[in-house]
Amino acid sequence: MKTVNQHFINGRFVDSHGRDTVDVHNPATGELIGRSTRGDEVDTERAIAAAKAAFPAWSATTLEERKEYLQRIADTLTERMDELIATTIAEYGAPVSFAGYIDRQARDFFLLAQDVLKPENFEEKHGNATITKVPVGVAGLLTPWNGNPWFIAGKTASALAAGCTVVIKPSELSTLQAQILMECFEQADLPPGVINVVNGPGTVVGNTITRSPDVQKISFTGSTKVGKQINHDATETMKRVTLELGGKSPTIILDDANMNKAIGFALTAGLLNTGQACIAGTRILVPESRLEEAKTAIKAGIQALTIGDPQAPDTVIQPMVSQGHYDRVQSYIRTGIEEGAEILVGGEGKPEGYEAGNYVKPTVFVGVTNDMTIAQEEIFGPVLSVITYRDDEEAIAIANDVEYGLHAYVYGEDQQRARAVANRILAGRVMINEIVDDPTSPFGGFKMSGFGREFGIHGLNAYLETRTVFAN
Numbered sequence: 001m002k003t004v005n006q007h008f009i010n011g012r013f014v015d016s017h018g019r020d021t022v023d024v025h026n027p028a029t030g031e032l033i034g035r036s037t038r039g040d041e042v043d044t045e046r047a048i049a050a051a052k053a054a055f056p057a058w059s060a061t062t063l064e065e066r067k068e069y070l071q072r073i074a075d076t077l078t079e080r081m082d083e084l085i086a087t088t089i090a091e092y093g094a095p096v097s098f099a100g101y102i103d104r105q106a107r108d109f110f111l112l113a114q115d116v117l118k119p120e121n122f123e124e125k126h127g128n129a130t131i132t133k134v135p136v137g138v139a140g141l142l143t144p145w146n147g148n149p150w151f152i153a154g155k156t157a158s159a160l161a162a163g164c165t166v167v168i169k170p171s172e173l174s175t176l177q178a179q180i181l182m183e184c185f186e187q188a189d190l191p192p193g194v195i196n197v198v199n200g201p202g203t204v205v206g207n208t209i210t211r212s213p214d215v216q217k218i219s220f221t222g223s224t225k226v227g228k229q230i231n232h233d234a235t236e237t238m239k240r241v242t243l244e245l246g247g248k249s250p251t252i253i254l255d256d257a258n259m260n261k262a263i264g265f266a267l268t269a270g271l272l273n274t275g276q277a278c279i280a281g282t283r284i285l286v287p288e289s290r291l292e293e294a295k296t297a298i299k300a301g302i303q304a305l306t307i308g309d310p311q312a313p314d315t316v317i318q319p320m321v322s323q324g325h326y327d328r329v330q331s332y333i334r335t336g337i338e339e340g341a342e343i344l345v346g347g348e349g350k351p352e353g354y355e356a357g358n359y360v361k362p363t364v365f366v367g368v369t370n371d372m373t374i375a376q377e378e379i380f381g382p383v384l385s386v387i388t389y390r391d392d393e394e395a396i397a398i399a400n401d402v403e404y405g406l407h408a409y410v411y412g413e414d415q416q417r418a419r420a421v422a423n424r425i426l427a428g429r430v431m432i433n434e435i436v437d438d439p440t441s442p443f444g445g446f447k448m449s450g451f452g453r454e455f456g457i458h459g460l461n462a463y464l465e466t467r468t469v470f471a472n
């Protein structure tokens with residue numbers, strides 16, 4: 001059993017001032033695997049003070065020096081990679097393939113951030129004006145549990161590259177993974193105070209960061225509900241804010257699609273990370289005339305999925321991260337039934353043989369109308385809704401008739417038509433016929449999915465202010 005009772009502040013591990021503890025359970029087995037101590041306002045204020053003190057010197061480092069430090073972090077992560085992956089599987093329940101992806105990508109963010117460290121990204125001429133990009137200040141980075149190393153790394157790499165110092169608050173459900181990252185940060189030996197990490201509750205540690213006058217930037221990934229609160233709290237001190245929030249993404253299957261392939265694509269998009277993904281395509285839009293074909297393909301596709309031990313290489317369906325999240329997903333399945341949707345496959349309860357873990361049966365509803373709760377709200381589990389449409393216009397209208405706008409998927413034979421449909425979807429990213437992983441193209445949402453963009457040069461710019469100097 002692991003114990004996490006220190007925070008990483010001013011370049012070293014320090015005992016937590018906050019005394020509350022919380023147990024960590026393996027979501028696949030229920031086994032107690034760790035205990036962590038939650039930080040409080042005092043711990044957070046210490047971290048903010050360290051980041052503030054470190055900012056003048058760090059913001060004055062050269063691009064070459066920052067590249068060197070980013071490389072050092074990447075190297076330490078490479079050394080600890082196997083342990084990080086094992087911890088991600090044990091604490092979060094992510095299958096080995098997905099945990100490997102999250103954690104290697106976390107390392108790669110520190111490599112990719114070096115590519116944007118080019119002088120032209122920090123200064124340009126415009127007539128008599130010299131436009132310079134300067135780091136915004138201390139950045140507060142708040143992350144969710146569904147890939148915590150990935151989110152911490154993506155934000156930290158961009159912030160450090162920009163010349164900001166950071167205070168990181170990892171998810172409460174990810175402290176064992178965060179501990180390994182903290183040890184990597186310590187080993188990378190950056191100047192004290194450049195990176196600080198405080199574990200603890202969002203309402204205490206997160207809140208102290210979002211309200212602090214000494215923090216100039218917040219980058220938050222999490223739910224829309226909390227994102228609204230953070231945006232509200234950050235206004236008083238006029239912080240720059242990036243919000244990466246929830247989603248309820250559509251997958252539009254066009255009527256010229258090969259239905260077996262299209263459903264394979266839709267189930268992959270919908271069950272990404274067992275539905276615990278902001279970008280999951282949880283509303284499958286099927287042409288009314290081809291519903292029966294789609295139902296047959298869905299049943300076969302779901303039956304072929306391997307549920308089980310996250311350690312096994314072929315596992316696709318993992319447990320929900322916590323008992324509380326399991327209960328929440330179950331309540332949505334009940335709501336779907338109560339509102340009159342029909343279960344095509346799956347349903348309430350745990351799959352047979354997996355009673356010890358927080359496993360949910362992969363569940364697909366048909367007979368769903370777009371106004372139902374299960375079609376509008378983010379469930380964040382393996383629960384998909386099939387909604388029928390009559391023509392492309394109606395498909396686009398249904399796809400956009402939701403408060404979120406993070407992601408969308410389109411599947412069809414005619415590329416030009418698929419692209420025309422994609423161009424009318426109100427979402428930050430749309431994928432046609434393939435699910436791609438591109439951590440250099442902009443990522444972020446429309447509407448209630450948040451604002452601002454991460455990754456690549458867009459991610460860097462989120463931590464920079466623009467100063468224009470005029471001189472003859």
Ligand code: NAD
Nearest residue numbers: 143144145170171202206207222223226244245246247278
């Ligand atoms: P959450 O909103 O409950 O928590 C996210 C983080 O915010 C946690 O670290 C939490 O402790 C902290 N927090 C909570 N209350 C706070 C407050 N008042 N002030 C400051 N910080 C506070 O989200 P979660 O359950 O951890 O993650 C799942 C959610 O994240 C889903 O809605 C999902 O869609 C979203 N998400 C979005 C993206 C994206 O890129 N758009 C990616 C992954 C997850």
